[in-house]
Amino acid sequence: MMIKILMHGCNGKMGQVITELAKDDELAGIVAGVDCYDGIENYYPVFTNLNDCNVDYDVIIDFSNANAADALLEYAVRMKKPVVLCTTGLSEEQTDKIKEASGHVAVLRSANMSIGINVIMKLIAEAVKHLSPEGFDIEIVEKHHNQKLDAPSGTALALADVMNKEMDGSFEYVFDRSRVRKKRDKKELGISAVRGGNIVGEHDVIFAGTDEVITISHSAHSKAIFAKGAIAAAKYLAGKDPGLYDMSDVME
Numbered sequence: 001m002m003i004k005i006l007m008h009g010c011n012g013k014m015g016q017v018i019t020e021l022a023k024d025d026e027l028a029g030i031v032a033g034v035d036c037y038d039g040i041e042n043y044y045p046v047f048t049n050l051n052d053c054n055v056d057y058d059v060i061i062d063f064s065n066a067n068a069a070d071a072l073l074e075y076a077v078r079m080k081k082p083v084v085l086c087t088t089g090l091s092e093e094q095t096d097k098i099k100e101a102s103g104h105v106a107v108l109r110s111a112n113m114s115i116g117i118n119v120i121m122k123l124i125a126e127a128v129k130h131l132s133p134e135g136f137d138i139e140i141v142e143k144h145h146n147q148k149l150d151a152p153s154g155t156a157l158a159l160a161d162v163m164n165k166e167m168d169g170s171f172e173y174v175f176d177r178s179r180v181r182k183k184r185d186k187k188e189l190g191i192s193a194v195r196g197g198n199i200v201g202e203h204d205v206i207f208a209g210t211d212e213v214i215t216i217s218h219s220a221h222s223k224a225i226f227a228k229g230a231i232a233a234a235k236y237l238a239g240k241d242p243g244l245y246d247m248s249d250v251m252e
Contacts, residue, residue, distance in 0.1 A: 002026070002027060002028060002029055003027060003028040003029075003058050003059060003234060003235050003238045004028075004029065004031045004056065004057040004058045004059075005022065005028055005029065005030045005031065005057060005058070005059055005060070005061055005231075005234050006030075006031070006032050006033070006034065006053065006055070006057040006059070006060045006061070006081075007019065007030045007032070007033040007034070007044075007060075007061055007063075008033075008034045008035075008050070008060055008061065008062040008063070008064055008068070008072060008083075009034070009035060009062060009063045009064030009065070009068070009087075010030070010033025010034065010035045010042060010044075010046060011033070011035035011037045011038070011039070011040045011042075011046070012035070012063060012064065013223065014063035014086070014223055014226060014227065014230075015033070015035065015063050015064075016040070017223045017224055017226075017227040018030070018061060018063065018227040018230055018231065019033075019042060019043075021224065021227045021228065021231060022231060023043070025231060027235060028231055028234055028235050030042075030044050031044055031055050031056070031057050032044050032045050032046070032047065032053055032055035032057060033045070033046040033047070034046065034047050034048070034049070034050050034053060035048070035064075036048055050071065050072065050075045051075070057081070058081075058082075058238040058239070059081065059082045059083070059084065059234045059237050059238040060072070060076060060081055060082070060083040060084065061083075061084045061086065061230050061231075061233075061234050062083060062084065062085050062086055062087055063086045063087065063230070064087055065087060065089075065149075066087055066088075066089045066090050066091070066094065066150075068087070069085070069087055069090055069094050069097075069098075070094065070097060072085075073085075073097055073098065073101040073107075074101075076101065076105050076107075077101050077104045077105055080104070080105055081105060082105055082106035082107070082108075082237045082238060082239075082240060083105065083106075083107055083108070083237075084108045084230055084233045084234050084237055085098065085107060085108065085109045086110065086113055086226070086230055088111055088150055088153065088154030088155075089149065089150035089154060090154075098244070099244060102242060102243055102244035103242060104242055105242050106237050106240040106241060106242055106243055106245060107243075107244055107245065108233050108236070108237050108244075108245040108246060108247075108249070108250075109244065109245075109246060110158075110229075110233070110246050110247045111153075111154035111155045111157065111158035112154070112155040112158065112201075112226070112229075112247075113225075113226040113227075113228075113229030113230045113233065113247065114218070114220060114225045114226055114229055115225070115228075115229055115232075115247070115251065116218050116225070117155060117203070117218055118247040118248060118251060119251075120159070120203075120205070120216055120218050121158070121159065121162045121248075122248075123216055124159060124162060124163055124205050124216055125162050125163065125165075125166050127207060127214070127216070128163040128166050128167060128207075129166055129167075131207045131209065131214070132163075132167055134209065135186070135209060135210065136207040136208060136209040136214075137184060137186070137188070137190075137207075137208045137209075138163065138171070138189050138190070138205070138206065138207055138208075139189070139190040139191075139192070139205075139206045139208065140152075140156050140159055140160055140189070140190065140191045140192070140203065140204070140205055140206070141192045141194065141203075141204045141206065142155065142156040142191075142192070142193055142194070142201075142202065142203050142204075143193075143194040143195075143196070143199045143201070143202040143203075144193075144194070144195055144199055144200075144201055144202075145195070145196070145197060145198045145199050145200065146195050146196050146197060146198075148195060151193040151195065152175065152191045152192075152193045153193065153201070153203075155201070155203055156191050156193070156203060157191070159203065159205055160173060160189055160191055163189065163205075164189065170187055171187055171188070171189040172185070172187055172188055172189065173188075173189050173190075173191055174188045174189065174190045174191070175190075175191055175192075177190070200219075200220040200221060200222060200223060201218075201219075201220035202217070202218070202219045202220070203217070203218050204216070204217045205217075229247065229250075232250055233247065233250050236249065236250045
């Protein structure tokens, strides 16, 4: 049975990539879209407001922006529809609303929909347990295009959170070293952001020890990797019980 998708943010860059990929997917298809910009012709009906959608669907994929997240969650709960939430740059208050919504509907949230990034999360979770106690300093460097609004990226923060969780929250995140002149503390976890050109997305997790450095890297060459992950997540989430899911559930 084909999974019917409502694409929230369908006329944005990622929405259009997903739109093209879904054309050739035999198991999932976009049946409607929502976007405040209606200057693009799609092969499905597009509504400027969620509440105007009159097309039946199974699951929502969201690639919009943080400002639209609250209304989307309220709508999903009201309509009892699962939602794959891919938008980054959400506030702590919005994160709390996601948890609340997941008590009523299935919500899959991931800072990065790439299968590769989610494999790296498993790798660094194992690495930090062995390297941090041996005195390795940990830094994350992320690079994105010059149009990205939030910094550091949601993926960089998610990578940091994975390692911090493994170490019982012992790390302190440091985003800017220019304001304080002092030696690096052993419990610092540095996160640096680079913005330029049309870089799709690069993340380096650096474990720097005495006389040796280990770097685990991921480079996205195309937005298609995120679109493929989002469609896979939609297939997984359709029909699921209420709860908070992530890409590790999809990969099991």
